[in-house]
Amino acid sequence: MPNATILNIEEPTLDPSIFKPSENYRFHTMLKPSGAQCNLDCTYCFYLHKEGLLHQPTRPRMNVQILETHIQQYIEAQTGSNVVFSWQGGEPTLMGLDFFEQVVALQEKYKKPNQRIENDLQTNGVLLNDSWAIFLKKHNFIVGLSIDGPSRFHDIHRVKKSGAPTFSEVMRAVTLLHKHKVPFNALCVINRENCVAPLEVYRFLRDEVKPQMIQLIPGMEKRNFDSTAPGHWTEEGWVRVDSLEAQPGHPNSVVTPWSVPPVMWGKFLVEVWDEWLANDYGRIHVDQFENVLSMILGEGSQQCVTSEVCGKALALEHNGDLYSCDHFVYPEYKLGNIQISHQGNMAFSKQQEAFGYAKSKTLSKECLQCNYLSLCWGHCPKDRFLKTKHNEKGLHYLCNGLKVFYKHVTHVCDELV
Numbered sequence: 001m002p003n004a005t006i007l008n009i010e011e012p013t014l015d016p017s018i019f020k021p022s023e024n025y026r027f028h029t030m031l032k033p034s035g036a037q038c039n040l041d042c043t044y045c046f047y048l049h050k051e052g053l054l055h056q057p058t059r060p061r062m063n064v065q066i067l068e069t070h071i072q073q074y075i076e077a078q079t080g081s082n083v084v085f086s087w088q089g090g091e092p093t094l095m096g097l098d099f100f101e102q103v104v105a106l107q108e109k110y111k112k113p114n115q116r117i118e119n120d121l122q123t124n125g126v127l128l129n130d131s132w133a134i135f136l137k138k139h140n141f142i143v144g145l146s147i148d149g150p151s152r153f154h155d156i157h158r159v160k161k162s163g164a165p166t167f168s169e170v171m172r173a174v175t176l177l178h179k180h181k182v183p184f185n186a187l188c189v190i191n192r193e194n195c196v197a198p199l200e201v202y203r204f205l206r207d208e209v210k211p212q213m214i215q216l217i218p219g220m221e222k223r224n225f226d227s228t229a230p231g232h233w234t235e236e237g238w239v240r241v242d243s244l245e246a247q248p249g250h251p252n253s254v255v256t257p258w259s260v261p262p263v264m265w266g267k268f269l270v271e272v273w274d275e276w277l278a279n280d281y282g283r284i285h286v287d288q289f290e291n292v293l294s295m296i297l298g299e300g301s302q303q304c305v306t307s308e309v310c311g312k313a314l315a316l317e318h319n320g321d322l323y324s325c326d327h328f329v330y331p332e333y334k335l336g337n338i339q340i341s342h343q344g345n346m347a348f349s350k351q352q353e354a355f356g357y358a359k360s361k362t363l364s365k366e367c368l369q370c371n372y373l374s375l376c377w378g379h380c381p382k383d384r385f386l387k388t389k390h391n392e393k394g395l396h397y398l399c400n401g402l403k404v405f406y407k408h409v410t411h412v413c414d415e416l417v
Contacts, residue, residue, distance in 0.1 A: 025078055029347075030316070034062070037090045040158060041160060053226070056318075066319065066320045071110055075117075076344065082117070091127070094127070120144060126166060130180070144184065144215070148191070185212060190260050190265060202276070214287070216272070223256055241395055262397060265402075296410065308377045309357055310325070314326075319337070325382075362394060
């Protein structure tokens, strides 16, 4: 492990006035222990550019001091019965097993009585081996494995620095995780290529990968996402939802070429939903479907993007810098550094509270009048970069596709009832 950097500052403390008696306080922090560094070079990665944007060193690594500070503060600032640690990147397995052995030791040191500590690890799977699998199983880690369907789709975007494909190595990781009975989810990014084959992608994940949950993530980014923070777009960067520039592939498109077309995202979900409802309901877990059912049944959102308020999902970089959200890791959304300010104070600060409530306070008139508002809440503010047909700013890029899906789902649910 690298030597810890000693700062001549007073140890930050948690402000007890934040908490009200008899209420549970929870928040979630996504950890980036190796910064944006990765052993792959996926075309659509939203995080690789952070190396340059945040001026990260060649080999960013979270040192022991910052690791311990985070674990101590993170546990101290939460009063719920469980605390969830999420390890992402870049690629977190670049940290090595010794780092994660220290993680579980420090969690045991600082956990409160009768408190449950949970860990999840998002990985491309390339570095996994038997030693990793044994460790993950022993310490009850849930693994998120990135795979974009069969090889003809997966190898389009998920490649090594050399451009070499990775499908066979990811499938080796699938075999390894099953062999050691490590619970894992399959995270599948739906992009402009694989969106055309919804049943092929779904059935491959269901029948060949066999994860405990299938996570379907719409792949999309504004064209200048690598340089401009969400909400800080220039006037000329706005286009209407019904314009050609609102579609990927147009020479002046507002999004990257690999972004999933909005209506195609809706149609993808509809086709998979019908297959799932007819054959797999109650047997196969699909995050998008369980989330929308939870909301229809009045049980609330399971995802931040469809919640009325956000702000409880922060991101911590390798050097201790804390940001408002994993998708808002830009200088404009930096809350501070945990070596200087206590993480709990920043998580429950006025700045972060304003960030969270801005989601519902900045909804367009079209959103407020939409029949599906309670299922969507304008989706993630990161992607509200379109104008409505009435030239009002702030419409989500996927709006037209989400309406296709919500209309179909609510109609089916009405028939079932």
